[in-house]
Amino acid sequence: MTIDRRRPDSDRRQAEPELDTSEVPNRRKKQRRRHIDPTTCERDYSDPEIEFMQAMDDYKRRSGRMFPTCSEVLEVVRNLGYYRLTADQIEDLGLGNVEEPSKDELEASEETL
Structure with missing residues (x-):
């Protein structure tokens, strides 16, 4: 057996709902974007490295x-x-016998720049 506990005087369909007309806050988080700052690294980046990092950053922004x-x-x-x-x-091009410079040679050449 089921007991009906609703009050006869409170019909939800008859009452006027209280509408909240305040502005809805924007719930989307804004994406934080870290920009490349070569000065934050413990070593100096070469120009090609900076160019590559900037190209990757541009690609990430464009593609999302x-x-x-x-x-x-x-x-x-x-x-x-x-x-x-x-x-x-x-x-x-005559590059077959060209050896890659050693790490020490690379560092020495970067220091002279």
Whole structure:
């Protein structure tokens, strides 16, 4: 057996609802964007490194993606003009016997700039 405990004088459908007409707060969080500041690192970035970081930052802003995929990073690198040389191109340019500079040589050359 069910007991009806509603009050006969309180019909919700008859009453006028109290409307809150105040302004609804914006609940979307504003995204904080960290801008590249080369001065915050313990070492100085080279010009190509800064160019790459700025290109990545621009890509992230345009695409709205905070963490780009490897393919997207490769796209940014290619848009900067970098590409892999074929073996024939390396030979034609005479780069086959060129050794990469050591870390010490790189640091010494950066200090002279």
